[in-house]
Amino acid sequence: MTxxxxxxxxxxxxxxxxxxxxxxxxxxxxxxxxxxxxxxVALFRTAPTEVFAVAQQDPATLANVMARGIIGSRxxxxxxxxPLHKEVYDLETGECFTNPELKLDAxxxxxxxxxxxxxx
Numbered sequence: 001m002t003x004x005x006x007x008x009x010x011x012x013x014x015x016x017x018x019x020x021x022x023x024x025x026x027x028x029x030x031x032x033x034x035x036x037x038x039x040x041v042a043l044f045r046t047a048p049t050e051v052f053a054v055a056q057q058d059p060a061t062l063a064n065v066m067a068r069g070i071i072g073s074r075x076x077x078x079x080x081x082x083p084l085h086k087e088v089y090d091l092e093t094g095e096c097f098t099n100p101e102l103k104l105d106a107x108x109x110x111x112x113x114x115x116x117x118x119x120x
Contacts, residue, residue, distance in 0.1 A: 018117060022115055039055075
């Protein structure tokens, strides 16, 4: 599933919440790509009401592939491993556990009336 939202007229505008899709349309433990306000975002539903959003672009290769990454954890921290070179990123902060020079943009999410919203 690829979700496409209307492009914002000014991509440099202030940060705002964007409604993406019903949470039930996201499979547990699986990534999906969405185009939100002109930005490619990878969404990961890790629990019935928990969804993480990070940049779709892999910081190491600049390929838009993060939605196909491998979900896991480091202790209590939820992670995503890049499908290309397996760098492991914290889904909440975007910190890279395997290469501190890399960082994945991470975005706040919330559930409103059964829909996932992402703050960009």
